[in-house]
Amino acid sequence: MLSKKLQLKTIDYKSVLTICFLLFFNSILSAQEVIKDSVVAQLPVEAPSGQKLKIDGIIANVGDYIVLDSDIDKAYLEITGQGGSVKDISRCQMLGKLLEDKLYAHQAIQDSIIVSDAEIRGMMDERLNYMIQQVGDINKVVAYYKKNSVEEFKTYFSDILKEQKLASEMQKKIVDAVEITPEEVRNFFKKIPASDLPTFGAEMEVAQIVVEPKVSKEDKQKVIDRLKSIRQDVLDGSSFATKAVLYSQDPGSSPNGGFYKMNRKTSFVKEFKDVAFSLQEGEISEPFETIYGYHIIMVEKIKGQEVELRHILIAPTVPEEALKDAKERISNIREKIVSKEISFADAAKTESDEKETRANGGTLINPNTQDTRFELTKMDPTLYGQVSNLKDDEVSQPLLTADEKGKKTYKLITVTNRIDAHTADYAKDYTKIRELALKEKQIKAIGKWFDDKIKDTYIKIIGEYKNCTFTNNWLKK
Template identity: 70%
Template sequence: MKCINSYLAFAFLCASFGLQAQEIIRDTTATAAQPDKPVTENLRRKIDGVIATVGDYNILDSDIDKTFLEITSQGGSVAGITRCQMLGKLLEDKLYAHQAIQDSIIVTDDEVKSKMEEQIGYMVEQLGAMDKVVKYFKKANEEDFRTDLFEIIKMNRLTAEMQRKIVDAVEITPEEVRSFFKKIPENELPVFGAEMEVAQIVITPKVTDAEKQKVIDKLKEFKKDVQEGSSFATKAVLYSQDKASVPNGGFYKMNRKTPFVKEFKDVAFSLGEGEISEPFETQFGYHIIYVEKIRGQEVDLRHILLTPEISDAALKEAKEKAETIRTKIVNKEVTFADAARTESDEKETKANGGTLVNPKTQDTKFELTKMDPTLYSQVSNLKEGEVSIPQIDIEQSGKKRYKLLTVTNRIDQHTADYAKDYIKIKELALKEKQIDAIAKWFDEKIKETYVKVNGEYRNCEFTNNWLKK
């Protein structure tokens, strides 16, 4: 388990802004770096050249230096990571990408450009200006920065899609989970941190018809402007209240399985290429959608979200309703779960008595050290069964609502128990099986792929059999 965790941590560290575009340069000899030493011990460098090849991809000696540089520029630590280890990670990435192309996994330039603009928008927002971003990543100019970032994103997408294809095929049975658990020595059983189960009742302020119509009229105005030549993307950047898509002009790529609300998907898939929808309502507010491209079962679209203004009177009314519900629960006139089923405005939780589902584990338990900080601050001081006072909650779209929260169950830190912690144990067992599947995949693909490691790097001790010994 410790080895697995160390490997995953290292892989995550390396999956940063560090994979550079490859250039074929004839290998040359000069002062040799010591690839088996940590980077901090390597003060002298080999003249740049091809140090390894995987299929159609070359890796340069400078790619290792660039990767170390990118990690440290983002505050990551490279202490103890050798050039051999870094080369091993780059070799893995290239094999994933090479095999993704062989398996006809497609990552389009439009998809990469969209992701690139999203990332650049975020970087500019954090650093203040594009020239500061270029300087931060030590690039000569914006064009070089964009070229490198494009190649990095494309490589990462190919790698991710190939990894997903491998692990998605892995399934695990209850008997395999049981066998996995039985094989763990008693003194090595994992310890799970303190957890809690939480439920909530949501009261959403009522919006007046006048405010709704104001938003609908504004969206119709946007549609008319675009039809007369204005940019939909610019409108989205300036006016949309969907913070997640604003940096890339309201853009989303989706298919029938993409987890968007039904109303949004119904409209998106009813439009033809180049069409703009009429304003329509979802739980998030009012939208218009512009379909840019239809690609088989996938749709490239942009949207603008506007939420109607909520009056102070409506907010006050919602708070008073929440306070009345709380009083009934405290006086034991109704249970929290029954009140959630009859009074809560949140469709996702009201049917199961307001119980929240952990989005990371799809379980109802939240580990305290990994909880969303906002949620933790709201429930950490509640005793089991205690109901919070009405708390105002601001959604990502900017909509305000009131919540009542309660802790339905507290679970102390404990050693893994098969019956109580089955879902977590199943997750650990599945991860182990996925790692085994990836290791087997590497063994098979390295044998059938052209791989060459040059010079002093042939003395490296790799986890995978890159030297084909």
């Protein structure tokens, strides 16, 4: 996150652009387009000390990709710009990471991994919008990166994004192919010496009951009519992407013109998937409802099992009277639970409006681990604030909450179980142990992948870096 002190009034816009650029990429280190050996880096950057960096030539080739000496300096700058320490990272180690990213991207192309132009445009729009918000003018961005026009800068920026996306998709492909059996998990746990067993922090299990304010049929129809009007405008020639930027209430996609790429396994609600996979290329759906509100979808491309689409979400306005009725309803539910007329779990099953938790008595699933436990030190701050002061079996007062899309609901929350900090136990902590075992297996799979691909790929390291000791066999000794 940018420091609160980084105000435009007190900092040169060039510094802001540098920080914006670095923070938006996990790997600026893979941020050079494929260029000829005679070309050197043109991007002027400054080291943390304020000294101008040495801009040198090519130090390595990986397939069609190159690494410049200045890329290492940029990698250091990225880490320090995000508050990290680089004192224990050698230039050889940093080069090793650069080479990994280049090999991922190179092999992604060999494996015919496709990164669509529409997806890159969406990513670019998001990042450019952020940069422009910080400095106020895209021409300042273009001038800082020493490009002659907006189009030239976008071409340069597109190459950066594409390489980064190719690398991440290649790594994901390797990791997703790794599976682990219960027997492998058991053997992994048995190999850990008792003195080295991990310790898990204090955890809790939480359940909730959700009551949604009721929206009138009239308010719903207003939204449906609005979406139908937008749909007709698009059919008459208007830009769907522009309409999404202007009117969609989905913060995750509206800045990108409503763009999403998805397949059958992507974690969208069923109603959205059903509509998305029922449409042909270029077709626009009629308005349909999900738990988030009403949508229309336009499919741009269908590639095998993947769909590239744009959508617009508009949720009906919840009147104050509906909020008041929802609070009264959830207060009555709470009274029944507190008076022992009904258990919290049974009340969740019969009264909660949240489909995802209703069937299991309101128990929440940790999105990071997919089990029911939440480690206190890693719990979402909002959820922690809601449960931290609750005693065992105590039911919270009605809580008015709003999700990231602004949808308001009332909740009751209770802590159903507390687990003290403890040394790993195979039976009690199987899910966590399985995750550790899977990560170890994935690391080994990545290591083997590097061993195999390095042998089959043209790799050249130049000058003093030939003396480096790398984790991977980049020098092919």
